[in-house]
Structures are given as structure tokens and as C-alpha cells.
Amino acid sequence: MNEVIIPERTRVSPAPTVAWTPLGENAILIMSACDAIPGKVPVAVDGNPRNKVETMALTWRRPQAEPAQAVGFLCLAPAPSPDRGSGAILLGRPGRPLRLILAPKPMPLQAFLAALADEAGQAFPTVVDGLLEVLLAGKSNPRRLRAVGMLLQSVAKPGGFVEVMGPLDDGIFVQGWTANFAAGRTKLLVAHGGLSPAVLEAGTFERDDLGEGARGFFGLLEECAVRHPSEIERLFFRATDGWRALEVYERHVVLEQITVPGHLRDGLQRGTAPAATTEKLKQASQRFDGRDTISFLDQPVRAGIDDATIVEGTGVLIIGWLFDPDRLTGDVVLRSGTQSCTIDKTWTRAVRPDVTAAFAEDPRFGPAMASRRNSHGFIVFAPKLLPEPGQPLYLEFEVEGHGPAFLPLAPGRNPARRALERVFGLLDPRSSTATAVVEKQIAPALQAAEIAPPKVIETHDIGRFNADAAMGLVIGLDHRQRELSSLFALLAIDPEIRPLPIVVAAPGESFDRLGAEARRLARFYGLHVRLVLVEGVEDTCDALEAGVRACRFQTVALLSGAAQIRMPGWLGRLERAYRGRGGHCVASPTLLFEDNSIRWAGAWLEGEGAGRRVYNRFVGYPLDAIGSLGPMEVAAGATECCVMSRNAFLEVDGFSRSYFTTGEKGLDLCLKLRMNGVPSLWVPEVEIYVVEDGEIRPHVGALISLADRTSFDRRWALAISNMRG
Structure with a gap:
């Protein structure tokens, strides 16, 4: 009968105290x-024979010891319970069990291994080798891996040198x-x-x-936690x-990632x-190494880039062609x-007759173009792909019969x-391509953009400006030329505005x-003005937002730089309508075009x-239409x-920056306020002119409006479909 049984109750002689160290x-x-002691023994923890596991005993001979101590051994055991454990270990052996008492305090790992080296003598490398197998076979934890590291430092013999290293995507x-391993797949510890x-x-x-038997090696470290060779x-x-x-090697070389594929090709x-x-190494060697390879293919495939732009905080916008x-x-x-981002699944193709013409006369490509369409162009936005400093940006094309081909990009920032507006000038608003580009590329890009809010640089006060007044006027100016003299004159002759604090925010x-x-x-008319310098202004909404944040008025009257006052008393009437609703609304006047038609x-x-x-x-009706x-x-x-x-303005975080035009920004703000319980009130009797922006070309304006409407619908269509009123 070979089975070793630990009896339920066993009388044993006094147990020796043994050294131990924790592993996790x-x-x-x-x-x-x-x-x-046999190679495998059951071990019971805290003297409880019902709580037992099997462990491997690593042994060595002790020639000078008494027979009762002739075999040294080392083994893993479960940790005793910290609160109620007896510190006793019971090892089952044929004949009789071996009872051990753990020393009151554990030894530090390094000291334990040093004691093991002294005790095991010449058998130490063999014991350690077996222990490494045991430790590596079990579930790893930091303390166990630290023990493995110390053991390897003690027993591992020199095996050569690493002289060159370089990062390559998810490997090194x-x-x-x-002289000690052959080509192929080798398991390592790093x-x-x-x-x-x-x-x-x-x-x-x-x-x-x-020397004899030694050879050079080259390859890739994979499945590795290390991400850079320097570690x-x-x-x-x-x-x-x-x-x-x-x-x-002390003077080892660390390669730039872009040069690693070339070293792999040389090794192969x-x-x-x-x-x-x-x-596997061949596939890795075909990765990008900085060269344009698509321009030199034997196959009739070519590509070019007209523009590549890193849209700050957002992604990459690419305009190019693929023949x-x-x-x-x-x-x-x-x-x-x-x-990475697979762009051919989301790009918008465009007709490029110039590409067709460029290749039509080339005998290598002309025959392949017979009766083919010429939509070689593409425009695509790759969201959230932002190159890190020093990392190249490139396109990889999987070409049938060749494998990957590459085209490096030299993007601007x-x-x-600004980056997205440049695209509008390249599009024909009458084409279906323009609509697809706006809806699938431009609008999503602007919605995804993380655009920093306008920032107040500094302020200058003129007169007795009261930043904590119950009510004040905020005027927002953009980069366009504005005539301030008539505006200040109209403010000064209005008795309801003259005593108010006025914020003028400008780029x-x-x-x-x-x-x-x-x-x-301001000095001439005796007005109380705070001038606010703002960084990051793209339109009057940005300036208005910075102006609101640069004061502490309870109630703010917003006036865009594009607005022109038509009559005195406008602000008083708006304020009275606002107060009539308990100060819980957005009160707006009728806006007019310069020809007195309704805007x-x-x-x-x-x-x-x-x-x-x-x-x-x-919109477009004569003013008389509203009676x-x-x-x-x-x-x-x-x-x-x-x-x-x-406060209502600030609670909804002001204007969204995910639109091109101020009209959509204002509509978005008012709907956010409505969703937050603040309705909008139209006061027909107050009339204000708003000057058209003549800087935008008509066809560009149509595309910008389409982009904003697309963005607005993406954000608000569902909410509007459920609104009452």
C-alpha cells in the first residue's frame, strides 16, 4: 500500500523550529x-490534517550530519492563518509524519536564499533549478517573481549579450x-x-x-510587459x-522604431x-520604415496626398487620391x-479627373483605365488618432500580390x-460629393473636436465699473472691423443704459x-466700461462668453458686435419683459436685415x-407682417x-463650440436653457438690426450651413421630436 496517510491523531516527539520566508x-x-522524505508529500497547515495540500520537496545530502538529519529539504507550503494559526506544519511521510514549528519571525527573502546556499553547498544550483520550476509553475505574484529573480541572479550562467534593441509596435x-539556444521560439524571463x-x-x-559554438541571433520579443528597450x-x-x-551590453545600441524593419530584413x-x-519575422520586416513604397509597385496602384492636417485634440483630416x-x-x-484607423471604411470618394489625366498617357496604366470611373479622390477624418511626438504618421495599403505598401505623411497642425473650413473651398456645393463630405466627415469632426473655451487674458476698467451690479451689458466683438463710435454714442444717449456697467470683450x-x-x-461719454482681452475668439459667441465670465452681474444683456441698435429704450423694454416673467427666461427682440425685412x-x-x-x-417677411x-x-x-x-448661462456651460455659425450656437444655447427649465421669450416691439457677414463666399456659406444643420440634428433631433409646444 503506497498511499501516505496523515492520521487524524498522532503522537509525535517535540518538533524542530524551521526557517521560512513568505512568497505572496x-x-x-x-x-x-x-x-x-519523498519527492512529493502532503502538507497540513496549522496542525490541522483536514487542511492539507500536496507539495514538492527538493532535497540534498548532508554527509556530515547525524542520520536523523541526513537529508536537507526545501518545499512550498500554504501560509498559516495570521489570526488563529498555530505556526505548525505537518508533512506526511511513509511510516510517520514530520511535524515542524515555524520560527516566530520570517526571514527576509535575500537572507533566506543566502542561508539556503550555505546549507545546500554544491547542490545549491540543482535545488534552485528545481525551485524555479516550482515557482514558475504556480500562479505568479510580485513576491514570488522577486524570489525567482533573486534565484536566477544566483544560478544563471553567462549566456551571451544583447547588443542591439529597438521598439516595434507591440514587440521589441x-x-x-x-551559444546556448537555437533559432525558433524560446521562452524567456525579462x-x-x-x-x-x-x-x-x-x-x-x-x-x-x-568563439566556437557561438552564433549571432536576431528576433522579436513578444508577449512582453516591457514597452521600451531601455527598461x-x-x-x-x-x-x-x-x-x-x-x-x-554596456555600449548597446537602441534603434529608432522606423529603422527596425530594415534590420529584420538584413537578418533574414x-x-x-x-x-x-x-x-513571423518576415511579416514584421514589412512594416513601415519611413519610405514611400506605393509609388514603386509593379502593380497599377499609386496614391498621393494633397493635404494632411492634425486637427488639434481631435484627429487627422486627409485629402488625397488612390489610383x-x-x-x-x-x-x-x-x-x-x-x-491605427482603417480609413477606407469611412472615407468619401471624389471625382478627380486630374488623376485620370495624369495616368492616361502612361503605357503601364492606360490599358487598365478603359471604361473605368475616375472617382480616385478621397476625403476622410480619422477621429482620436493623434500622433505622439516623434512617431511618424503614414498610410498602409494592403495590395493584392504584394503585401503592405506605405505612404508617409507630412501633416500640418x-x-x-480652421482646418475644417479649408475643406469647404475645395468642394462644389451642387455635387453629391460635397453633401457626403460635409455629413460624413466635416460635421462628425467638428462634433468630436475638443476645442478649448475662450480665455480672458486681461481686463482694463474705465470709469466706475461695478462688476457685481444687479444688471450689466456684455458686448462681444470678433475679428471683423467694427465702428465703435456710433455704438458708444447710441449707448450714451439711452438713459436706461448710460448708468449700467458695460463689458466690451474682443480678441x-x-x-x-x-x-x-x-x-x-468711454471717457468722452462718461460710460463705465470693462475692456476684456480674449484669447481663442473665433466669433462673437466666444467673445460674449468670455465677457459673461469676466463679470458677476446677476442679469446680463448680451449684444453681438454684428447687432446695431435701432432706437433708444430697447434694453429697458427687454428687461421689463424679462422681469415680467420673474427673471426666469431668455428675452429676445425682433432681428431685422438692413432692408427692414425680418431676420x-x-x-x-x-x-x-x-x-x-x-x-x-x-424670415424674409416685411416688418409689417408681425403687426x-x-x-x-x-x-x-x-x-x-x-x-x-x-447663473442660468453658466449652469448650461455657455455656448457650444461644435458649430461654425453663431446662429446654430445661439439656437443650441437656448435649447439647453429650455431643457434646464429656462424658456425663451420673443418681445416683438423691440427691433434690432443684425448686419450680414459679407466675408463668406455664398457657396462656402451653403456648405457651412449644411455642416451646422447636420451637427445640430445629430445632437438635437431626438430631443426636439419629444418637445411640447
Whole structure:
């Protein structure tokens, strides 16, 4: 009968006290001696025979010891319970169990291993080798891996050097020499402050500068926690004669990632490896190395880039062309470092007769173009792909019969709005392509953009400006030339405005001109003005937002720089309508074009369900069309001129920056306020002119309006379909 049984109750002689060290929370390592012990033994913890596991005992002979202590052994055991444990370990053996008492305090790991080396003597390397197998077979934890690292430092023999390293996406290229492993797949342990497992796929090659039996090696470290070669201290591997260490050569070379594929190609040309490893290394060698390779293919496939722009904080916008009449190209992927985006699934194709003409006379490509369409162009926005400093940006084309081909990009950098507005000038608004580009590329890009809010640079006060007044006027100016003299004169002759504090917010770039004029006029008319210099202004909404944040008025009257006052008393009437609703609304006047036709006279909800929309009902009508109506609630107000609570403005985080035009920004703000319980009120009797922006070309304006409407519908269509009113 071979089964070893630990009896339920056993009388034993006094137990010896043994050294131990913890390995993580659930295991300990113990060292002791006895007369004999098998290779595998059951171990009971805290003297409880019902709580037992099987462990492996690593042994060595002790020639000078008494027979009862002739065999030294080392084994893993479960950690005793910290609160009620007895500190007793019971090892089952044929004949009788072995009872051990743990020392009151554990030994530090390093001291424990030093004591083991003294005790085991010449058998230490063999014992450690077995212990490493046991430790690596179990579930890893930091303390266990630390023990493995210390053991390897003690027993691993020199195995060669790593002389060259370089990062490559999710792996690390290594090159050096060794005499202790063959080409193919080798399991390693990587020392990098800690210790972690990895796999080396390597080939070998002959070197004249090495001794007999040593060869050069090259390959890729994979499945590795290390992300950069500079972290690697040494590599441990199991050779036929035990553990070996590849040291990192003191004068090692760290390659730029872009040069690693070339080193792999060189290694494959002069070295050998098993077929599976060769194929894996060959695939890695075909990665981008900085060269344009698509322009030199034998296949009729070519590509070019007209413009590539990194849209700050947002992604990459690319305008280019792909000539592929035989449709040999599969996936087209934009890459930078470990980031990637497959762009051919989302790009918008465009007709490019210039590309067709360029290749029509080339005998290599002309025959392939017969009866083919010429929509070779593409425009695409790759969201959230932002190259890290030093990382190249490139396109990878999977070409049938060739594998990957590459086209490096030299992108510029631009703020989101400026980068996207450039595209409008390249499009024909009458084409379906323009509509598709706006809806699928431009609008999503602007919605995804993380545009920094306008920032107040500095302020200058003229007169007795009271930032904490119950009510104040905020005027927002953009980069366009504005005539301040008539505006200040109209403010000064209005008795309801003259005593109010006035904030004038303008772009910092325009402030030298505007600031001096505003100071002179404010002093001349005796107005109380705060001049606010603002960074990041793209339109009057940005300036208005910065102005609101640069004061502490309870109630703010907003006046866009595009607005022109038509009559005195306008602000008083707006304020009275606002107070008539308990100061809980956005009160807006009628807005007029310069010919006295209606620009805005309330925004209304029309339609039902998914077809429901916000509609500017009276636009283009003569002013007489609205008659003598009184104030009435509407779906949304007009932020070119309005009165509202400053706190309400701030609670909805002001204007959204995900639109090109101020009209859509204002509509978005009023709907946010409506959703937050603040309705909009139209006050028909108050009339304000709003000057058209003549700087935007008509066809560009149509595309910008389409982009804003698309963005608005993406954000608000569902909410509007469920609104009442």
C-alpha cells in the first residue's frame, strides 16, 4: 500500500523550529532537515490534517550530519492563518509524519536564499533549478517573481549579450550573440526592475568574431510587459545545461522604431530560422520604415496626398487620391505608433479627373483605365488618432500580390475650425460629393473636436465699473472691423443704459486698435466700461462668453458686435419683459436685415415625431407682417441680442463650440436653457438690426450651413421630436 496517510491523531516527539520566508499572501517557503522524505508529500497547515495540500520537496545530502538529519529539504507550503494559526506544519511521510514549528519571525527573502546556499553547498544550483520550476509553475505574484529573480541572479550562467534593441509596435527587436539556444521560439524571463515572462522569436547567423559554438541571433520579443528597450536589464532562458542570462551590453545600441524593419530584413537575408519563425519575422520586416513604397509597385496602384492636417485634440483630416483601376487594394489604414484607423471604411470618394489625366498617357496604366470611373479622390477624418511626438504618421495599403505598401505623411497642425473650413473651398456645393463630405466627415469632426473655451487674458476698467451690479451689458466683438463710435454714442444717449456697467470683450489680436478707441469713447461719454482681452475668439459667441465670465452681474444683456441698435429704450423694454416673467427666461427682440425685412421673429416648433424641427417662421417677411404682437414664449431665443440670468448661462456651460455659425450656437444655447427649465421669450416691439457677414463666399456659406444643420440634428433631433409646444 503506497498511499501516505496523515492520521487524524498522532503522537509525535517535540518538533524542530524551521526557517521560512513568505512568497505572496498565500504561500511560504520552508527549509529543514530529516532522515528521509519523498519527492512529493502532503502538507497540513496549522496542525490541522483536514487542511492539507500536496507539495514538492527538493532535497540534498548532508554527509556530515547525524542520520536523523541526513537529508536537507526545501518545499512550498500554504501560509498559516495570521489570526488563529498555530505556526505548525505537518508533512506526511511513509511510516510517520514530520511535524515542524515555524520560527516566530520570517526571514527576509535575500537572507533566506543566502542561508539556503550555505546549507545546500554544491547542490545549491540543482535545488534552485528545481525551485524555479516550482515557482514558475504556480500562479505568479510580485513576491514570488522577486524570489525567482533573486534565484536566477544566483544560478544563471553567462549566456551571451544583447547588443542591439529597438521598439516595434507591440514587440521589441533584439540582436546579439549566444551559444546556448537555437533559432525558433524560446521562452524567456525579462528582468526590468521586476521580472516578467516573454517569448523570443529568433533566427541565427554566423559571426566571424565569436568563439566556437557561438552564433549571432536576431528576433522579436513578444508577449512582453516591457514597452521600451531601455527598461530591459537582462534576459534569462533555460538552456540544456540550466539557466542562462543574456546581459545587455554596456555600449548597446537602441534603434529608432522606423529603422527596425530594415534590420529584420538584413537578418533574414543572412540568417536562418524555422519556417514559422521566418514567416513571423518576415511579416514584421514589412512594416513601415519611413519610405514611400506605393509609388514603386509593379502593380497599377499609386496614391498621393494633397493635404494632411492634425486637427488639434481631435484627429487627422486627409485629402488625397488612390489610383487603383484594377481594385487590387484591400484595407487602407492610417497608422502612428500603436494607433491605427482603417480609413477606407469611412472615407468619401471624389471625382478627380486630374488623376485620370495624369495616368492616361502612361503605357503601364492606360490599358487598365478603359471604361473605368475616375472617382480616385478621397476625403476622410480619422477621429482620436493623434500622433505622439516623434512617431511618424503614414498610410498602409494592403495590395493584392504584394503585401503592405506605405505612404508617409507630412501633416500640418491647425485648430479644428480652421482646418475644417479649408475643406469647404475645395468642394462644389451642387455635387453629391460635397453633401457626403460635409455629413460624413466635416460635421462628425467638428462634433468630436475638443476645442478649448475662450480665455480672458486681461481686463482694463474705465470709469466706475461695478462688476457685481444687479444688471450689466456684455458686448462681444470678433475679428471683423467694427465702428465703435456710433455704438458708444447710441449707448450714451439711452438713459436706461448710460448708468449700467458695460463689458466690451474682443480678441486679443484686435485689441491694440479697438482698445484705444474704446477707452477714448468711454471717457468722452462718461460710460463705465470693462475692456476684456480674449484669447481663442473665433466669433462673437466666444467673445460674449468670455465677457459673461469676466463679470458677476446677476442679469446680463448680451449684444453681438454684428447687432446695431435701432432706437433708444430697447434694453429697458427687454428687461421689463424679462422681469415680467420673474427673471426666469431668455428675452429676445425682433432681428431685422438692413432692408427692414425680418431676420428673426421667434423660433417655432413645427411637424411631428421624427420630422419635428425648429423653424424661423417669419424670415424674409416685411416688418409689417408681425403687426403689433405682444411678448410670447417661443421654442428658442436669439442670442445676438437678449437678456438672461448669468447663473442660468453658466449652469448650461455657455455656448457650444461644435458649430461654425453663431446662429446654430445661439439656437443650441437656448435649447439647453429650455431643457434646464429656462424658456425663451420673443418681445416683438423691440427691433434690432443684425448686419450680414459679407466675408463668406455664398457657396462656402451653403456648405457651412449644411455642416451646422447636420451637427445640430445629430445632437438635437431626438430631443426636439419629444418637445411640447
